[in-house]
Each structure stands twice: as C-alpha cells, then as structure tokens.
Amino acid sequence: GTTLRWIIGRLGLDQLSPIDHALSRQVIAVALQTVREDVAQTTENYDLNRDIVRSEAKRFGERLETAVKTAEEATDILDRDRIALGLIALAGHERDTILARVRERTISARMADLVLSDADRLIEGARTQGRSGYQRAARRSVAYGRTFRAAAVLHGRYGVSGPLARMTADRFEMLLSQRLILRDLGTFIDGRIRRIHGRRVAELLHDLLARRIEGIETALEGLRLQYPGYAEELERRFIRRTALRLEEREYTLMREDGLFGAEVYTALMQELATRRTAAEGRPGLDLAVRRGAFIEQFPLFADLGEGALKRLSRVLKTRYVDIGDVVLHKESPARSVFFIASGAVELESAGQTWRLGRGEMFGQMAILTNRVRRVDVRAIAPTTLLVLDEDRFRRLLERSAALRDAVRASAEKRGIDPVDLLSGGGAG
Structure with a gap:
C-alpha cells in the first residue's frame, strides 16, 4: 500500500x-x-x-x-478515433436529452427505461466498435424484437390481441419520443463536436443521424398507415404535456417573484396535477378495427363494396416479419397470397431480384399457374403482411377488376401471358 x-x-x-x-x-x-x-x-x-x-x-x-x-499541431488522434469519440459524445448528449425530457414530463416514465436503454447501447457500441457498433445499436432500436413477434403469433393464430396492442402502442410512443429527441441533436453536432473534431467528422455524424431519423420516420409511417389516427392522438398527448410543463414553470416563476402567496400556489399545483393525471392516459389501440380501416385504403380493393370489404377484413390474417426474415422459400407449396400492408420485401429468382412495397402483392403467380413457388421472398424492412388463402383469393379475383388488372401487370412483367393466367383463375 x-x-x-x-x-x-x-x-x-x-x-x-x-x-x-x-x-x-x-x-x-x-x-x-x-x-x-x-x-x-x-x-x-x-x-x-x-x-x-x-x-x-x-x-x-x-x-x-x-x-x-x-x-x-496534435496528430495523435486518428480519424476513426475522432469518429468514435464524436459518436460517444453524441450518444451521451442523447441520453442527457432523454433525462431532461423525463424531468419535464414530455416523455413518460413508461418510455424512459426503453429509450435510455437504447442510448446506453449506442454509447457502448460506439465505445467498443466505433461507427459499426453505433450503427448496429441504432438498427436494433427500431427493430421488432422476439417478444413482439411472439405477440404477433398470439394475435394471428389464437386471436389474443392484448399483448400485441400494448406492445404496438409502446412502439408508437417510443418511435415518436426518439424522433423528437434526434431532431435536437443536430445543434449539438454543430455547436460542440464540429469545434472539437472538425468539419469532416461533424458531417459524418450528421449523415448517421439523418439515417437514424429516416429509419424512425419509415417505421412510424408504417404504423400510421396500419393504424390511422393513433399517431395523431399520441402527438396531441405530447402537446398537452408540454403545455402543462410550461404552465407549471410560469406559476413557479411568479411565485418566486412574490406575485402571489403559498396558498394560491398550492391550489394551482393541485389543479395542475389533476389535469396532468388525465393527460398521462394513453389512447387505446384496437387492432381489429384499425385493420379494417387500413384495408379500405388498398388500391387493389378500391372497387369492392362496403360489405365485401368487411368480409375481407374478417378473413385476412395478419403476419409480422422483421428485417431479413424469409417470408417464402423457393419450391414451397402455393397456398396463400400476401398483400403488403407496410414495409417492403425482396423477391429473388434465377439470380434476379426485385422489390415490392406497400399496397402490392406476391404469391399469386404460383397459385394461378398451379406450380410450386420459384422465388425466395424476404423482408428488407419491418413488414406487416395481410394473408389470404387460395380459395378466397380466387373468389376475390372474380369480383375485383382492380385486382385482375394488378395480376395482369405482374404477369406481363414476368413474361407470362395474362389471358391464359386469368382464364385459368376463372376471371376474364
């Protein structure tokens, strides 16, 4: 010693x-x-x-x-070290911003643990693996986890929707909170990191930040399309909480300036607490009703009547897939058609690839040609699929001219005669 x-x-x-x-x-x-x-x-x-x-x-x-x-004159810091140090500082400032928002009550305590855990993973990733570790942690923050997929299975196969509704609402609020926080980080890069590490590092951090914001916007847009109106309710809730925080600040400042006494201040704080409790409540998320509303937005179902849309909403099954998940394997039997509610998939066949996005379908060719599937299909973004079995798809094809037009266009793109294809499907 x-x-x-x-x-x-x-x-x-x-x-x-x-x-x-x-x-x-x-x-x-x-x-x-x-x-x-x-x-x-x-x-x-x-x-x-x-x-x-x-x-x-x-x-x-x-x-x-x-x-x-x-x-x-300092030459001891390599570019990769400057980038790593900049990312650590950026993630640390992100964590500080989250804590400030929690203290202001614009981010709920329910979300605090989730977004703080994401910020801690960003710091650790940047510290141990630099840029690649930071990007890996950023992708994880918007990915669907195993528990989410398990909840989706419970909802899709067994009709137990409670866990999925709760986790989807949590995801909505988390993404919205992350978006609000990330939009404040650009000022920190320009005001601090640029001065310490230089313009090139600052521009790279701006690029990484823009990618994160884009990923969050994409994930939010998918949820907005799937559950119309719910994101707007969460944004209204955020505005109400912000207004309450500002109102509390004004009362406190006026009390400190001696404009009124302790009794008045106590009464105002009690009334404010009552309104804050009401504002903390989160709107409910009805998966079944929202799915029906989303189906109405599909161009492929535009010419169906109200009754047909309701029947279709009842028979379509929902399937959630994460980035990289394989939806269909080559040579698998053709039993279903898939409609993309949100997200995107990539199809691969004979060395060629093409991508499909929201509002498009796949799986129909194998059914209409009575052949095994010739493509592998995997998700290239968190994706929500609506699945229809073969018999119901054939009946729907007979009733929907828009769906037949989509089948024709898809067939022509792949060099298949659409007349033979549709006549085999029983629709002209």
Whole structure:
C-alpha cells in the first residue's frame, strides 16, 4: 500500500492516454473560444472600463492563440478515433436529452427505461466498435424484437390481441419520443463536436443521424398507415404535456417573484396535477378495427363494396416479419397470397431480384399457374403482411377488376401471358 502511488507513477497509469491527451488540447481550445465570445458579450452588456477590457482581452487572446496552435499541431488522434469519440459524445448528449425530457414530463416514465436503454447501447457500441457498433445499436432500436413477434403469433393464430396492442402502442410512443429527441441533436453536432473534431467528422455524424431519423420516420409511417389516427392522438398527448410543463414553470416563476402567496400556489399545483393525471392516459389501440380501416385504403380493393370489404377484413390474417426474415422459400407449396400492408420485401429468382412495397402483392403467380413457388421472398424492412388463402383469393379475383388488372401487370412483367393466367383463375 505504501508503494502503490510510486508504482502507478512508474508505470504511467496516472497519465492520460495519447488519444485523451490530444483530445484534451482540442477541448481546451474550443472551451476558450466559447469563453472569449461570452466574456466579450458580458463586458459589452455591463459597459466596463475600455482600457481594462482591452488589457484583459489581450492577455486572454495570447492564451487562446497558444491553445489553438497546440491543438492544431496534435496528430495523435486518428480519424476513426475522432469518429468514435464524436459518436460517444453524441450518444451521451442523447441520453442527457432523454433525462431532461423525463424531468419535464414530455416523455413518460413508461418510455424512459426503453429509450435510455437504447442510448446506453449506442454509447457502448460506439465505445467498443466505433461507427459499426453505433450503427448496429441504432438498427436494433427500431427493430421488432422476439417478444413482439411472439405477440404477433398470439394475435394471428389464437386471436389474443392484448399483448400485441400494448406492445404496438409502446412502439408508437417510443418511435415518436426518439424522433423528437434526434431532431435536437443536430445543434449539438454543430455547436460542440464540429469545434472539437472538425468539419469532416461533424458531417459524418450528421449523415448517421439523418439515417437514424429516416429509419424512425419509415417505421412510424408504417404504423400510421396500419393504424390511422393513433399517431395523431399520441402527438396531441405530447402537446398537452408540454403545455402543462410550461404552465407549471410560469406559476413557479411568479411565485418566486412574490406575485402571489403559498396558498394560491398550492391550489394551482393541485389543479395542475389533476389535469396532468388525465393527460398521462394513453389512447387505446384496437387492432381489429384499425385493420379494417387500413384495408379500405388498398388500391387493389378500391372497387369492392362496403360489405365485401368487411368480409375481407374478417378473413385476412395478419403476419409480422422483421428485417431479413424469409417470408417464402423457393419450391414451397402455393397456398396463400400476401398483400403488403407496410414495409417492403425482396423477391429473388434465377439470380434476379426485385422489390415490392406497400399496397402490392406476391404469391399469386404460383397459385394461378398451379406450380410450386420459384422465388425466395424476404423482408428488407419491418413488414406487416395481410394473408389470404387460395380459395378466397380466387373468389376475390372474380369480383375485383382492380385486382385482375394488378395480376395482369405482374404477369406481363414476368413474361407470362395474362389471358391464359386469368382464364385459368376463372376471371376474364
């Protein structure tokens, strides 16, 4: 114990690493630049003696010039290290923003654990694997997990919709919270990271941030299409909570200024607490009703009457697939047709690939040609599919001209005679 300090000194364990040492010089230069700007503003506001101001500014300027020169001469930080350090700082600021939003009550305590866990994974990923680790953690934050897929199976096969409704509502709120937080991070990149790590690193971080926002927007759009109106209700809830937070702030400031007494303040806070409790409630999510409303938006079903749409809503089954999941295998028997409610899939056959998105269908060719499937189909985004069995698809084909037109277009694209195809299906 008496020699521990000496051993630590001899081994250099009390010294910063080369990266941290170079980074500290960058931080000092940036901090002093900010201080100079703030001091200049302060001296102007208080109209201080100009000779004193000029003397102190010269002294401070010399220190700043030395710090900037030392930082510019630093060559110990590689580009990949700067990127990793920038990502760690960005994820750390994201975590701080989440905590601030929780304190402001614009993010619910229910969501706090989820989004904080995502932020911690971003920090750890950037710390251990740099950019690739950060991107992997970012993809995981918007992916459907195993428990979600299990809930989808319960709903699709057994009609138990409670877990799926609850988890879908959680996903809605989580994505909305993440989007609100990420939109604030660009200012941090420009204001802090750019000054420390340079323009190139800042631009790369902006690009990674834009990709994350795009992924969240895509996931939100899929849920909006699937459950019309629900996202709007969550956004209204966010606005109400924000208004309550601002109202509370105003009451507190007026109380501190002595504009009213403790009794009035207590009464106002009690009334505010009642309204906050009401605003915390989350709207319910009805999977069955929303699915019916979503089916009405399909162009392929545009010419069906109200009764036919209701019957179709009852017989269509919902299937959820995550990125990379295989929906259909080549050579598998043809028993169902799939309609893409949200997301996208990629079809591969004989070395060729093509992609289908929302509102399109696949699986119909194998049924109408009475052949085994010739394509592999996998999801390239979190995807919701509506599945119709062969018999009901053939009956629907007879009633829907829009569906027949879609089948013709798909057949022509693949070099199949649409007349023979549809006559075999029993529809002209």
